[in-house]
Amino acid sequence: TRTIDLAVIAGDGIGPEVIAEAVTVLEAATADEAQLAVTTYPFSAAHYLETGRILDDADLAALAAHDAILLGAVGGDPRDPRLAGGIIERGLLLKLRFAFDHYVNLRPTVLYPTVPSPLAAPGEVDFVVVREGTEGPYVGNGGSIRTGTPHEIANEVSVNTAYGIERVVRFAFAQAEKRRRKVTLVHKTNVLTHAGGLWSRIVQAEAANHPDVAWDYLHVDAATIFLVTDPARFDVIVTDNLFGDILTDLAGAISGGIGLAASGNINPDGTFPSMFEPVHGSAPDIAGQQKADPTAAILSTALLLDHLGLPDAARRVEAAVAADLAERGSTPRTTAEVGAAITTRLH
Amino acid sequence: TRTIDLAVIAGDGIGPEVIAEAVTVLEAATADEAQLAVTTYPFSAAHYLETGRILDDADLAALAAHDAILLGAVGGDPRDPRLAGGIIERGLLLKLRFAFDHYVNLRPTVLYPTVPSPLAAPGEVDFVVVREGTEGPYVGNGGSIRTGTPHEIANEVSVNTAYGIERVVRFAFAQAEKRRRKVTLVHKTNVLTHAGGLWSRIVQAEAANHPDVAWDYLHVDAATIFLVTDPARFDVIVTDNLFGDILTDLAGAISGGIGLAASGNINPDGTFPSMFEPVHGSAPDIAGQQKADPTAAILSTALLLDHLGLPDAARRVEAAVAADLAERGSTPRTTAEVGAAITTRLH
Numbered sequence: 022t023r024t025i026d027l028a029v030i031a032g033d034g035i036g037p038e039v040i041a042e043a044v045t046v047l048e049a050a051t052a053d054e055a056q057l058a059v060t061t062y063p064f065s066a067a068h069y070l071e072t073g074r075i076l077d078d079a080d081l082a083a084l085a086a087h088d089a090i091l092l093g094a095v096g097g098d099p100r101d102p103r104l105a106g107g108i109i110e111r112g113l114l115l116k117l118r119f120a121f122d123h124y125v126n127l128r129p130t131v132l133y134p135t136v137p138s139p140l141a142a143p144g145e146v147d148f149v150v151v152r153e154g155t156e157g158p159y160v161g162n163g164g165s166i167r168t169g170t171p172h173e174i175a176n177e178v179s180v181n182t183a184y185g186i187e188r189v190v191r192f193a194f195a196q197a198e199k200r201r202r203k204v205t206l207v208h209k210t211n212v213l214t215h216a217g218g219l220w221s222r223i224v225q226a227e228a229a230n231h232p233d234v235a236w237d238y239l240h241v242d243a244a245t246i247f248l249v250t251d252p253a254r255f256d257v258i259v260t261d262n263l264f265g266d267i268l269t270d271l272a273g274a275i276s277g278g279i280g281l282a283a284s285g286n287i288n289p290d291g292t293f294p295s296m297f298e299p300v301h302g303s304a305p306d307i308a309g310q311q312k313a314d315p316t317a318a319i320l321s322t323a324l325l326l327d328h329l330g331l332p333d334a335a336r337r338v339e340a341a342v343a344a345d346l347a348e349r350g351s352t353p354r355t356t357a358e359v360g361a362a363i364t365t366r367l368h
Numbered sequence: 369t370r371t372i373d374l375a376v377i378a379g380d381g382i383g384p385e386v387i388a389e390a391v392t393v394l395e396a397a398t399a400d401e402a403q404l405a406v407t408t409y410p411f412s413a414a415h416y417l418e419t420g421r422i423l424d425d426a427d428l429a430a431l432a433a434h435d436a437i438l439l440g441a442v443g444g445d446p447r448d449p450r451l452a453g454g455i456i457e458r459g460l461l462l463k464l465r466f467a468f469d470h471y472v473n474l475r476p477t478v479l480y481p482t483v484p485s486p487l488a489a490p491g492e493v494d495f496v497v498v499r500e501g502t503e504g505p506y507v508g509n510g511g512s513i514r515t516g517t518p519h520e521i522a523n524e525v526s527v528n529t530a531y532g533i534e535r536v537v538r539f540a541f542a543q544a545e546k547r548r549r550k551v552t553l554v555h556k557t558n559v560l561t562h563a564g565g566l567w568s569r570i571v572q573a574e575a576a577n578h579p580d581v582a583w584d585y586l587h588v589d590a591a592t593i594f595l596v597t598d599p600a601r602f603d604v605i606v607t608d609n610l611f612g613d614i615l616t617d618l619a620g621a622i623s624g625g626i627g628l629a630a631s632g633n634i635n636p637d638g639t640f641p642s643m644f645e646p647v648h649g650s651a652p653d654i655a656g657q658q659k660a661d662p663t664a665a666i667l668s669t670a671l672l673l674d675h676l677g678l679p680d681a682a683r684r685v686e687a688a689v690a691a692d693l694a695e696r697g698s699t700p701r702t703t704a705e706v707g708a709a710i711t712t713r714l715h
């Protein structure tokens with residue numbers, strides 16, 4: 022049988038708890054088709070505070086040898102001054118996304134039938150956000166002068182390339198072909214005219230290759246309105262790195278919380294391993310208490326399985342989660358109980 | 369009696385309809401205290417298409433002589449290629465905000481008791497967003513090279529200054545002193561470290577001057593979650609130009625729609641006239657049909673009255689709107705009917 026050579030970065034806070042369940046589910050889901058070989062890596066805020074090391078070139082080389090990466094969550098106590106300025110987020114999470122050219126940040130949003138939404142009448146929520154992952158305001162191209170004085174000026178540069186946008190837009194239209202054939206570009210073309218103009222022209226050009234796919238455009242501010250008033254209008258949203266960050270947290274919130282929101286940081290070319298992670302963070306306030314919902318991490322393994330060409334196993338994971346969600350009562354369960362309930366359905 | 373020398377830019381689409389009602393309300397609300405002198409200006413997408421002129425230095429000089437500006441909405445058919453690239457938004461609306469140094473974009477969000485919200489359990493929604501209005505990604509500091517080729521690179525620069533942030537943060541804390549004494553800074557400090565660091569340091573420094581005001585920080589993505597799961601947690605949100613744009617549309621959506629969302633583009637120093645406008649756009653699809661809700665424009669006049677030092681009149685407008693909202697049935701009314709119902713309550 023085939024071997025899946027998986028790197029696991031459990032990370033900080035609730036990361037290790039949710040990842041333990043995700044790995045168990047992954048093993049159960051692939052039992053007939055593949056052998057799971059797991060290598061764990063300690064990269065995390067805790068590891069940094071202990072060793073002073075975040076992620077170096079040798080670490081990247083080690084990770085690059087795996088088929089895929091499963092990540093829990095990284096980030097320590099937000100008030101710890103040693104972690105200020107997003108040093109872990111940028112030095113670990115974003116570094117991996119950029120180093121491994123994860124230009125597609127894929128974030129499906131599904132409101133499962135029995136899951137409560139904060140919306141009074143959400144309707145059918147089933148869309149996917151294709152967030153660009155390697156450009157935009159995330160490139161780390163900022164700086165300041167007269168820092169710390171009353172004359173400080175701090176700039177941040179959003180960098181957008183035809184090369185970078187074309188490939189993610191192509192991916193978005195390919196997703197739409199497999200779904201309800203509708204792409205919505207979200208940007209702010211009336212203010213960010215250069216970046217917005219580039220995105221618009223590229224979407225228009227790609228749309229011409231897909232006469233069967235309808236497309237429209239929304240300003241990012243208007244998109245947030247529709248996400249709470251008519252989320253059923255969306256099928257595939259394609260957008261830049263920052264707008265995608267904002268929209269996917271909101272999308273998670275309306276579909277039952279980010280405890281259910283999965284994501285894949287994908288390098289579709291296969292040059293580098295792709296990385297799968299729940300959208301939620303490390304939630305240090307509830308860490309170690311078995312309170313975290315592992316469902317987002319578990320659903321992320323379905324994206325991983327799809328990416329590795331194991332769609333049957335991916336569908337089994339999704340079906341097990343859907344069945345579990347349908348039967349979830351209001352009695353709280355531990356992280357391990359949720360994981361076990363989903364795993365049982367896979368045997 | 370005092371004279372209020374008001375410039376009115378009714379604008380495009382539903383702008384003229386909602387402004388007609390707002391001016392009538394303003395007259396009724398100030399009848400005992402002031403004489404309203406209205407000068408109308410034709411600036412709009414329609415005017416541009418007719419004359420080729422958007423807003424020049426002479427226009428700015430004329431507007432600068434007024435006590436305040438009331439604006440309906442500007443913007444034509446979004447598919448009209450002659451209006452591409454946000455030429456009206458940038459050449460008219462943003463030009464006014466920047467030329468008249470409207471560094472506070474004040475956007476209150478109140479969910480009135482009987483108004484339906486898309487949220488199942490919104491709770492008490494009563495907060496104000498203090499959006500910076502003259503910096504950030506809105507400065508128009510972008511450009512592209514190799515434009516139109518597969519090698520195009522388009523950059524957008526967000527410019528943030530200590531000077532610009534300090535003054536708006538001061539305004540936000542002053543607002544909090546008059547409200548429930550809570551300020552939330554919203555930014556993305558873990559990614560936009562230079563701009564985010566500057567915002568954080570300035571908020572911390574200003575907070576030290578207000579020991580009675582509590583403050584916290586949220587990443588912009590997390591802020592959108594709280595806006596749908598727990599909007600009652602907010603009192604004063606202070607944030608940058610782009611994040612404020614996004615959050616206030618979402619805030620409008622959860623509090624009954626942007627048909628109710630008022631805003632003020634304020635120059636607190638009084639060097640230039642401040643400008644008051646509904647958050648909504650020109651909605652060309654329903655223009656001229658008396659379908660638009662003038663309430664947002666009418667509530668914007670309350671902000672205008674507050675700014676001009678007529679708080680009693682401002683409270684009367686708000687009370688009339690609250691009373692009207694409380695009695696609104698489900699039978700649709702025309703724009704003029706809503707305006708008349710509110711005006712009647714002011715006599």
Ligand SMILES: CC(C)[C@H](C(=O)O)[C@@H](O)C(=O)O
Nearest residue numbers: 110114115266300558559589
């Ligand atoms: C932790 C942070 C850097 C990250 C992001 O902004 O991309 C997170 O919010 C996410 O959405 O995965």
Ligand SMILES: CC(C)[C@H](C(=O)O)[C@@H](O)C(=O)O
Nearest residue numbers: 211212242457458461613647
């Ligand atoms: C029309 C547009 C330029 C404007 C903005 O982005 O500020 C609008 O969305 C608003 O919020 O007033």
